[in-house]
Structure formats: structure tokens, C-alpha cells
Amino acid sequence: VNAKANDGRTPIDFAGGATAELLRTHGGRSDSIHVAAKVGDLAGVQALLDAGAEVNAKDEGGWTPLHRAARYDHKEIAELLIAKGAEVNAKDEDGVTPLYWAARYGHSQVAELLIASGADMDPKNGGIGALLAIAASYGHKETAELFIANGADVNAKRPRGQSLLHSAAYGGRKEIAELLLANGADVNAKDRYGYTPLHFAVLEGRKEIVEVLIENGADLNAQAILGTPLHHASNSAHKEVVELLIAKGADVNAK
Numbered sequence: 001v002n003a004k005a006n007d008g009r010t011p012i013d014f015a016g017g018a019t020a021e022l023l024r025t026h027g028g029r030s031d032s033i034h035v036a037a038k039v040g041d042l043a044g045v046q047a048l049l050d051a052g053a054e055v056n057a058k059d060e061g062g063w064t065p066l067h068r069a070a071r072y073d074h075k076e077i078a079e080l081l082i083a084k085g086a087e088v089n090a091k092d093e094d095g096v097t098p099l100y101w102a103a104r105y106g107h108s109q110v111a112e113l114l115i116a117s118g119a120d121m122d123p124k125n126g127g128i129g130a131l132l133a134i135a136a137s138y139g140h141k142e143t144a145e146l147f148i149a150n151g152a153d154v155n156a157k158r159p160r161g162q163s164l165l166h167s168a169a170y171g172g173r174k175e176i177a178e179l180l181l182a183n184g185a186d187v188n189a190k191d192r193y194g195y196t197p198l199h200f201a202v203l204e205g206r207k208e209i210v211e212v213l214i215e216n217g218a219d220l221n222a223q224a225i226l227g228t229p230l231h232h233a234s235n236s237a238h239k240e241v242v243e244l245l246i247a248k249g250a251d252v253n254a255k
Contacts, residue, residue: 031059037068042076055084062092070098070114073107082117089120103131103147106140115150132156136164136176144179154185160192169197169213172206177213187216194224202229202245205238210245220250228254 004029033053036044045065049055056064066086069078078098082088089097099119102111113119124144132152135143148154157163165185168177177197181187186222188196201209210229214220233241246252 016170019036028057031057033057033065034059034063034068037065037074037077037081038072039174040072040074042074042080049080049084054135055081055086056090058090062093062094064090064098065233066090066098067092067101069095070107070110071105072099073102073105073110075109075113078103078110078113082113088114088117092105099131100134103135103140104138106135106138106143108140108143108146111143111146115146121151130156133158133164133167136173136180137167137171139171139173139176141175141179148179148183154180154183155189157189157191161193162195163189163191163197165189165197166191166200168210169201169206169221170204172201172204172209174208174212177209181212181216187213188222190222190224194222196224196229197221198222198229199224199232202233202238202241203236205233205236205241207238207240207244210241214244214248220245220248221254223254230254 001146033045033048033055034057036048055146056066058064064086065079066078066088066219067090069075078086088099091097099111099114099122101107102114132144132147132154135147144152153176154161154165163186165177165180165187166189167173168180187198190196196219198213198220199222201213220230226232228250230242231254232254233245
């Protein structure tokens with residue numbers, strides 16, 4: 001940050017507004033471009049790059065400026081960094097790429113930009129199924145739709161056999177459940193213990209999710225290690241869910 005251009009100016013001289021003040025405040029710290037990317041100072045990032053800042057410089061956590069732009073939803077800065085040669089698949093010390101942060105916080109426009117710019121759809125930090133799971137688990141429907149449109153497996157499972165639909169059912173995320181089902185999610189997928197998404201919805205008393213699952217062909221009498229959905233609804237004292245299951249034809253004599 002103390003490097004000088006031909007006219008003798010440093011990055012602090014080039015930087016405008018918030019970034020210049022931040023550089024002065026932090027004494028010209030080596031991660032100045034990361035600060036500028038984080039706060040969304042497009043002019044500052046441009047000035048720092050013009051002054052020789054490294055576009056793929058990593059901070060103490062291994063984050064590049066593009067990680068910061070993705071995390072804080074600064075699309076224009078991400079576009080600039082990529083145009084200047086930013087590595088879209090750069091990994092931090094935990095092996096996480098910028099696309100992960102776009103998925104985690106539902107920054108769909110940044111995610112779309114990264115994918116269009118060659119972001120790895122199967123990174124070591126989880127794969128596209130995992131990235132979809134991240135977006136879905138936080139209820140980021142638009143970002144989840146983007147991943148599905150780009151080939152995400154809607155039936156991807158976690159180590160215990162739970163699918164994305166299991167998670168949506170358990171968490172009560174109706175829009176995500178509907179999105180997954182509309183794109184081919186298995187409504188009767190079973191985890192290693194035999195539990196289906198309907199079991200999960202019933203356990204948490206998610207009546208609206210139960211209705212969606214039934215409408216999409218959920219097996220009312222699916223047997224898991226501890227019984228059918230009706231068993232679990234009864235044990236959990238979810239009266240409305242019990243009534244719904246019975247009204248839809250659940251076997252009250254199932255064992």
C-alpha cells in the first residue's frame with residue numbers, strides 16, 4: 001500500500017472516500033483492497049488496483065478480495081475484480097470459495113456472476129449439492145433456483161441419508177420444499193433410519209409442509225424405525241397434524 005505510482009502517489013492518494021479514510025485509520029494496512037471490497041467502495045478498489053494492488057491477495061484467513069465482494073454482495077466490485085483477473089475458485093484456509101459465501105447469504109446476482117465466470121460447480125468444500133443445501137437451509141429461494149438451473153442435484157443426501165427435502169420439511173421452509181418437489185425431489189426419500197420428509201414435518205408439527213408433501217404423493221404409512229408419520233404425530237401431540245393425516249387416509253391401525 002506504500003508503493004508509488006509514476007507520479008509519486010500511493011494507494012492512499014488514489015483511494016477516494018471511505019477507503020482513503022480507512023487506509024489512513026489503519027495505517028496503510030496490507031489488506032487495504034480487502035477493506036475496500038468489504039465496504040463496497042468500487043472507486044477505492046479500482047484505485048488500489050491501478051496503484052498495483054494484487055487482485056488475488058489473501059488476508060490472514062486466506063480470503064481474497066473476491067471472497068469479500070461475494071460475502072457482502074457487491075456485484076460491481078466482483079465484476080471488476082474478475083475483469084482484472086481474480087481467481088473465481090480461490091479458496092480460503094478452510095477450503096471455501098467465493099461461491100460458498102454467495103450461497104450462504106443468498107446473494108443470487110453475485111452467485112450468477114461467479115458461475116458465469118467459471119466458478120467450480122463441484123468444489124472440494126461440498127459440491128454443488130452442498131451449495132444448494134446451504135442456500136436452501138437458509139431459505140434463499142432465488143439462489144437455490146439458480147443452483148438447480150445449473151445442475152444441482154435436488155436429491156443429494158447427507159451422510160445420514162437425509163435429503164434436501166428432509167431439511168426443508170424439518171425447518172418448515174414451504175417455498176423451498178415446493179421448489180425441490182417441482183424439480184424432481186423424491187417425496188418419499190428415506191434416511192438410514194427409514195424416515196421420510198413427511199416424518200420430519202410431522203415431528204415438528206409443520207402442518208403446511210405436511211399438506212404439501214401429501215399433495216405430492218407422500219406415503220402416509222411409510223414405516224421408519226419408530227413407526228409411521230401418524231405414530232410420531234400422536235406421540236408429539238400435534239393434534240391438527242394427526243387429524244390431517246387421518247383425514248387423508250393414514251392407517252390408524254398401523255404398527
